[in-house]
Amino acid sequence: MLGQAEHNKDTEKKILLLLSNSQSSEKGFRMLVQTYQERLYWHIRQMVESHDDTDEVLQNTFIKIYKGIKNFRGEAKLYTWLYRIATNECLTFLKKKQRHKVVALDNEESGLVNTLKAENYFEGDQAMLLLRKALETLPEKQKQVFVLRYFDELSYKDISAMLDVSVGGLKASYHHAVKKIEAFVKDNVS
Amino acid sequence: MNKKEIEEELKDISPFLANIKKDKKEGFSMPANYFDRFEDRLMHRIETESALEPKAIQENDNKSVWSFFRGLLTAKMQYAMGISMVVLVMLIALPLINQEPTLPSATSSGLLAQLSQEEAKNYVAEHVDDFSTEDLTATVEQERLNELQATVTVVVEEEIIETEPIEVGTSEQLDEALEKIDEAVLDDLSEEMLEEDLDDLF
Numbered sequence: 001m002l003g004q005a006e007h008n009k010d011t012e013k014k015i016l017l018l019l020s021n022s023q024s025s026e027k028g029f030r031m032l033v034q035t036y037q038e039r040l041y042w043h044i045r046q047m048v049e050s051h052d053d054t055d056e057v058l059q060n061t062f063i064k065i066y067k068g069i070k071n072f073r074g075e076a077k078l079y080t081w082l083y084r085i086a087t088n089e090c091l092t093f094l095k096k097k098q099r100h101k102v103v104a105l106d107n108e109e110s111g112l113v114n115t116l117k118a119e120n121y122f123e124g125d126q127a128m129l130l131l132r133k134a135l136e137t138l139p140e141k142q143k144q145v146f147v148l149r150y151f152d153e154l155s156y157k158d159i160s161a162m163l164d165v166s167v168g169g170l171k172a173s174y175h176h177a178v179k180k181i182e183a184f185v186k187d188n189v190s
Numbered sequence: 191m192n193k194k195e196i197e198e199e200l201k202d203i204s205p206f207l208a209n210i211k212k213d214k215k216e217g218f219s220m221p222a223n224y225f226d227r228f229e230d231r232l233m234h235r236i237e238t239e240s241a242l243e244p245k246a247i248q249e250n251d252n253k254s255v256w257s258f259f260r261g262l263l264t265a266k267m268q269y270a271m272g273i274s275m276v277v278l279v280m281l282i283a284l285p286l287i288n289q290e291p292t293l294p295s296a297t298s299s300g301l302l303a304q305l306s307q308e309e310a311k312n313y314v315a316e317h318v319d320d321f322s323t324e325d326l327t328a329t330v331e332q333e334r335l336n337e338l339q340a341t342v343t344v345v346v347e348e349e350i351i352e353t354e355p356i357e358v359g360t361s362e363q364l365d366e367a368l369e370k371i372d373e374a375v376l377d378d379l380s381e382e383m384l385e386e387d388l389d390d391l392f
Contacts (some may be wrong), residue, residue, distance in 0.1 A: 033229045042214050051220050127210045128217045151214040153192050182204040
């Protein structure tokens, strides 16, 4: 585990070194994409669910990173900065989508479970299906915290740096999110 | 390390959820070789968008120059520069703001030239408070001015005579002096004023 962490640090340093030189910056950016695309994909996928939406948000995220990498000061960890951009892109996307959403959430026939079932790439079991449906009922900030903690398994310190929220506030949000999801799954499990 | 901590935390909050098998990929699938092709697709999009936005690139370069200079200054220096700029702008702007607006002279002359003498007199009579004494005397002929000055002198002299202090020594002299004062003037004086004057006398 420690070996993996050291490897990640070395990779991060190498990427930043390549990016700092205009001759090698494209190579550095390609390396960054190769290193983080899968982790960011799954982070985004938990937030927006469908593959097509995830693909769009992931591309937007890397374009933001490409344009803003010169401003990265190295005060935070690189992956913390990347997650922060990805999370913001998810929120922007979800807000935009919310405006265009015609689906009536009260209508059982058009709820998230049906949306997920209709999604070609979804094939989950009932427990996970309910957990993801429960996620949809959370406020955006709570959902973010839950995904970053539960699925991405990040420390509160890293999440705090990403979202500009105190560790105490994050713990409270996570606690509330877990309790709400538990209640939703228990109520809906057959 | 994080993973174990997170599992323990979840068990404390909700043993029920902790028992659900967690796999963020479980339940989701994606097109084959998605990640193998993603990088090339992304780079293609960046190249296309960069080609379509030459202005944006130029703006970014300008921002970089500004960022470079800003990086050379400390926060305190930036703050001091900001205050200096505000003071400088105020010093330049205040005299301009305080200046009284003036009509272009050519326009004023043109408009005045269109007025007849009678119209001009009427205008001056209606707006006499807007003119200074110099403006008014400059427009009056010398002969008329002399007549006016004579009138003013007479009025002033009369006022001097009427308001000249009266020297009184005894009560008889005071009565005698009061008899000389016009009754109309006495009517204008209030009783209080007279009392004050008499107090001053004794």
